Amino acid sequence: MNFKIYFNNLSSLQQIQLYIIPLMIVVFVYINYSSPKLVKNNNTNLHINKEITKYKNKLDSLKDENKQIEPLKIISSYEYLANKFKVNILNLSISKHLITIQYKSKHKNAISYLNSLEKISDIMTFDILSEGKYTIVNVVTNISNSKSINTINQTINQNIYNPFKEKKILQTIQAKAIIDSFVMLDGKWYQLNDIYKKAKIIKISKNYITLKSKNKTTILKVFDDE
Missing domain, CATH: 1.20.5 (Single alpha-helices involved in coiled-coils or other helix-helix interfaces)
Structure with missing residues (x-):
């Protein structure tokens, strides 16, 4: 159909x-x-x-940890400076954003330490008491607006001895020979304790010599033209 x-x-x-x-x-x-x-x-x-909520919670947790770490970093800096200026810390306490510290040392060191504290923290109050040849200082610092801790961290790092940084090996030194305690450098003979290019020869070995200039140590390897 x-x-x-x-x-x-x-x-x-x-x-x-x-x-x-x-x-x-x-x-x-x-x-x-x-x-x-x-x-x-x-x-x-x-x-x-x-996942977003979990991530935000983790960030908040890290922020809380950083708030706890910051006072510890500052106190660590205080202790480092105390050792540097030969200061004896008698008492140290933390209350919220305030650190109260009492220390004792010779007058010159006490003032130097106080000036160093002022560079990394905001000093609220301080009292200076003379006790014979020593000085006792009470200081209250505010760390809520703490100054840069990186400065003191850099100072600490600069004072850490690094043998790999200070020693430098030069492969192209013009040294022709080493005989007993004599070495030929740039066509001239040198012996132990002589000065070569503003550096003192402190060691003469079979295949290298060691020079020292201020706090820098340099190792110069000996080679010939062959």
Whole structure:
């Protein structure tokens, strides 16, 4: 039977149903397949939000740890300076952002130490008491707006002995020979304790010599032209 003739013979209600039923099937299939994806996306977003919250909590935790570490760094700097200026710390206490310190030393060292504290902390109050040849100082510092600790850390690092940094090996020194306690450098003979290029020869070995200039030690290897 021709579909067009069949369709024309249907009632108006049947014709509407014939249009609506396929449309409902399409809508049902779409909802049925799309819903799991929506749920999956919601779960993914929930997981991401949890990770973001976890990360923020970790950052807050690190900030709290840094707040605790900062006073410890400052106190460590205080102790380092005390050793440097030969100061005896009698008492040290922390209350919120304030550090109270009492120390004793010779007058010159006491003042030098006080000046050093002022460079890394804000001094609120201080009292100086003379006791014979010694001076006792009470200081209260504020570390809430603490000055740069990097300065004192750099000072500490500069005072740490580094043998690898101070010793320098030169491969191209013009040394022709070493005989007993004599060495030929740049066509001239030198012996132990002589000065070569503003450096003192402090050691002559079989294959190298050691020079010292101020606090710098230099090792010069000997080679020939062959």
